[in-house]
Amino acid sequence: MKSFTLIKTNYNNHVSMDLYHEFEANIINKTALWEVCNGVNIWQAFIIRQILKFLKPFTIPIYKNKNYVILGHQKEKFFPYFHYKAKSKTLWMYDAWQPLYTEIEQTIQTYHINLLLTASKQSADYFEALGIKNFKAQWVPEAVDVSKYHFVDYQQRTIDVLQLGRKWNLYHNKIKPIEKTLTYKYEKQAGTIIFKTREDFLKGLANAKISICVPSSITHPEITGSVSTITNRFFQSMASKCLILGKLPDDMLHLFDYNPIIEIDDNNAENQIYDLLKNYDNYIPLIEKNYEIVKKYHNWNERIKTIENAVNSITN
Numbered sequence: 001m002k003s004f005t006l007i008k009t010n011y012n013n014h015v016s017m018d019l020y021h022e023f024e025a026n027i028i029n030k031t032a033l034w035e036v037c038n039g040v041n042i043w044q045a046f047i048i049r050q051i052l053k054f055l056k057p058f059t060i061p062i063y064k065n066k067n068y069v070i071l072g073h074q075k076e077k078f079f080p081y082f083h084y085k086a087k088s089k090t091l092w093m094y095d096a097w098q099p100l101y102t103e104i105e106q107t108i109q110t111y112h113i114n115l116l117l118t119a120s121k122q123s124a125d126y127f128e129a130l131g132i133k134n135f136k137a138q139w140v141p142e143a144v145d146v147s148k149y150h151f152v153d154y155q156q157r158t159i160d161v162l163q164l165g166r167k168w169n170l171y172h173n174k175i176k177p178i179e180k181t182l183t184y185k186y187e188k189q190a191g192t193i194i195f196k197t198r199e200d201f202l203k204g205l206a207n208a209k210i211s212i213c214v215p216s217s218i219t220h221p222e223i224t225g226s227v228s229t230i231t232n233r234f235f236q237s238m239a240s241k242c243l244i245l246g247k248l249p250d251d252m253l254h255l256f257d258y259n260p261i262i263e264i265d266d267n268n269a270e271n272q273i274y275d276l277l278k279n280y281d282n283y284i285p286l287i288e289k290n291y292e293i294v295k296k297y298h299n300w301n302e303r304i305k306t307i308e309n310a311v312n313s314i315t316n
Helices: 015-028 042-051 098-111 121-128 169-180 198-206 232-239 269-278 280-297 300-315
Strands: 004-008 034-038 067-071 088-093 115-118 136-139 159-163 184-186 208-213 243-246
Touching: 004 015, 004 300, 015 034, 015 067, 015 300, 067 300, 088 098, 088 300, 098 121, 115 121, 115 300, 121 136, 136 300, 159 169, 159 198, 159 269, 169 184, 169 269, 198 208, 208 232, 208 269, 232 243, 232 280, 243 269, 243 280, 269 280
Parallel strands: 004 034, 004 067, 067 088, 088 115, 115 136, 159 184, 159 208, 208 243
Antiparallel strands: none
């Protein structure tokens, strides 16, 4: 019997789900220890969401020797696997934000989750400190598979500045005048996507000289609260050999023994970008170092080892 059972994400191809798919793809390759079960499809997910509005979760006393692992907090993903008795139930979340703490705690208690793995150290520490019976929380940061990303030669890149996802409006307004002379790509309207397909996204990132990355605790504290974590965007930018301009997340202090980004100069925002582009060659050693560090230490295989060890620690 396999040691671990992954419940594969089987719906929603929105670009925001790429994180799950990339993580799961690396787990699926671990055939010696992992088995894979398909989760619900898009129509089943819709139906289950409606049912869960009226039906309380229940436990079915079967599959008591299974160690189930699910990536993502969407409760329709839990069905039916987290309803089984199971040997252990492990949930990994990249979005364990502070405003969701109460809801997440209720989920832990309701579904008898044994191991919560969060991409934020602050969140893992919070839930571990709750002292819930038969439960453990641990920090497992996001990562990246560098083989899935590519990069254009530094001198051939045509996007000067790229700000993916929800932009930091305060900073954006300071640097917006660079559009007159530079190629600056950003979300024109809230909720819109700069690159419509995964392929376009990879090409765009590979073609960018500077990638602006700022933790959501600064850009959108109403969503994340005070949680300051390194998101996948930082790792993706490093895998595409972009120079990262931003604010250092708290978690990054624990993952790197140097500062891998250029800190935004709030008082000289526009000129700072021109200076960085003018002296871009001086930052290539930093970019190359980031790429090698991410490739070696912050890949999904390393995270999978951490998950395997964490599950074993609560079941042996």
